[in-house]
Amino acid sequence: MFLEERESTHVYRQKRMFTKEELETRERLCVHEQPAFCNAACPLKLDAKAMLQAVAENDFKKALQLYEKITPFPHVLSAGCEAPCEGSCLLCRMGEGVAIRKLEQAVCAYGEKGRKGLPRMKKKKTVAIFGSGLFSLFLAGELQKKAYPVTVFCAENDLQHYFDAETGFVSARARESSLLALKGMDIQFRFQTDLGQLSSLREGFDVVCASWEAVKDCTDWEEALMYSRELKIVTGKTSGVLGAAFGAKKAALSVDRLAQNLDPSNTRGEEGTVETKLFVDLTDVKASNQCIGSGTREEAVAEAGRCIQCTCDACVKACAYLQHYKKYPRILTREIYNNVSIIMGDHMMNKPINACALCGQCSVVCPNGYDVGEICHIARQNMVTTGKMPLAPHEFALMDMLFSNHEAFLCRPQPGFEQCKYVFFPGCQAAAIAPDTVAAAYRDLCERLEGGVAIMLGCCGAICDWAGRYEMYDETKAFLDEQLKSLGSPVVIAGCPTCKKELSGHEGLVLTGIWDILTEIGLPESAKGLDTPAALHDSCGARGDRQTQDAIRGLAQRMGCTLVDTPYCADKSPCCGYGGLTQYTNREIARKMTQKCLERSELPYISYCMACRDRFAREGRESKHILELVYGTNAGSPPDISQKRYNRLSLKQELLRQIWNEETEEMDFGFNIEYSPEVTALMDDRMILKSDIIAVLQQLRQTGEAVLDGETGLCIARARLGNVTFWVKYQEIEGGYRVFGAYSHRMNVVRRQG
Amino acid sequence: MAEKNYYTIDPMGKLQCMKCRVPLEKGKAKFMYLDNGFPVELPVCPQCGFVYVPEELALGKVLAVERALEDK
Known part of the structure; x- marks a missing residue:
């Protein structure tokens, strides 16, 4: 069973994620760029x-x-x-x-x-300022900065007196510096002017400004513009030092507009104080x-140094993904939106779109609920619709899901029941990582719950949902619904918070968590907490599900665990790196996410999602799933990708043999394969399964096609499995093969004629 | 005009086809991906036409081109 690769890079379909208005509405939620x-x-x-x-x-x-x-x-x-x-x-x-x-x-x-900047070319339009005082002083300075030829007409005798007019509050030293600055400015002065002669003196100037005192009889001035349309003079009343400085700023802008023969009220931009939403x-x-x-x-x-440098970075502080890309949600959204709108060329944001864990932590830590995950999810679905979504980043996970819902799928009512009151749905990761725990939990539920407990081993559809493959998700949903119906539509006991969340989208489904059942029926005798205090990591699948979060805490405490809550616990909990398929699409970021989870505490971690348990253990932290404590099981070291598949299959077969007394087929392919630990690690890193190696060797046995490398003495065989060509380096041994290496590529290679 | 080759590997007699028991030779091949084709010269069996892609090529140039095309 294989997935279909997108047909071509030359498909030019386009669909907007949402309207421009919606984009702007979403962007406005991010207050990072709001002023302090x-x-x-x-x-x-x-x-x-x-x-x-x-x-x-x-x-x-x-x-x-x-x-x-x-x-x-x-x-x-x-x-x-x-x-x-x-x-x-x-x-x-x-x-x-x-x-x-x-x-x-x-x-x-x-x-x-x-250093003084380069001398600027003076503007051609001339400006006259009548009168003295703070407004006049600031305005002269502002206009000089704008390179207008400015002439100041004042009654004072000299520059010293002009400056002193309203600056009595300035200290002697500061006054000296300011006067020096004023002298250095390119401003013309006409001292001892009779300001009553304004109307004749203004002749020849393009724009006329005046202090309030110089135009006493002005009644129609507009404060926002500092302009009198009647007198055609830039002027106005100001109060205080800041008022004069601000008035001069507004007046200087009006001068700019008037010098260009434009109405001073147009296109002024944002002036004055603003309200910040920071x-x-x-x-x-x-x-x-x-x-x-x-x-x-x-x-x-x-x-x-006391200044706290006000900024809103609540989301970035909490999220390893946002930290990695060093982008705030508003910018990220805009870039994702533009990326999706590109018809041809490189889609630079594909990687960030596919690297988000879609966990929704940002929506909880952001004061305005900005959900980057939702944006990335919409973008992924959009890319699938337009045929722009590469299969490569998600293919392994999607194939894994197909494996869970086909070869490893199991749906059976409890022996003795045609229809059951309950069905246990442990989740694909629990079966892959801790099959013994799943088996123990199922036996316990069968024993202690009345009305029959069916089992359903499979994937809830989260994988294809995260990948944006909505059609595949709908198919999975329909498949699961059909299976549940065959069991008599029982109450689903989810073993994983993400499954519970995904299954809650199914119409008419009654859902609960195994943690709720255990809270109700009590813990089995095997239950035993950790001897040392432990940090509780809340699953991102349980975000907003207070009941689950509380039930887990209750169970852990009843087992005698001493739980230590960490920063970013409960609804604010970060994703371990598995969510959103980050583990498959961007291992570097997934690892940062895991480390971000672990940096909250030095203690052993208790989690209630098997993926979290697995990723924490992989980082070397003592890590337990709550069900391991409940059932006294130990999932041990994290399994590799092949072991995860094997575990799912063998769990199914073990349950069939032991509970339903069914004969199961031996997993035998007719020859032996030896792997060194280095090869196993290399295969895990390159996402090559043992089943891929078997398929290559099976093809080799059928066709005899291989190459002998004279330099290494190794043979190399290959097989095209779906969208990938796998190559295996091997030597024949008695009864089979010893594998020395494996690699793969997605490009198909064919012989060319001519 | 001769078609451009993006990559050339000459096996120099070091590789042998296990099926046909003959040395692989430098031959014409083509990488195909997402409706894009790249003519290359790779070790090819002159009899059965088996085309060999060495590990360095698969994990180097081929992977780089795959990634570039995937984001087109």
């Missing part, structure tokens, strides 16, 4: 977070560059800014917020000026007090 609270509260949009980071790193030069971005006069602004950022600092909720304004002053004091996890943040007294450099560094 201090940044959102600043009308000038100071990136205080980045500035504080630079100060904390003792890089005052960079900090000053960031601060200078928002104002031409950093000394003046920092001396008088009302600092709404400070009140919005999250640290205020538990202690003192960061002293941002004092840090701005420190940045001005200790930050070295960077979520910051404050669980590990402790209250602290400000430590910037006299404002020394060291104090400033320490104070800036």
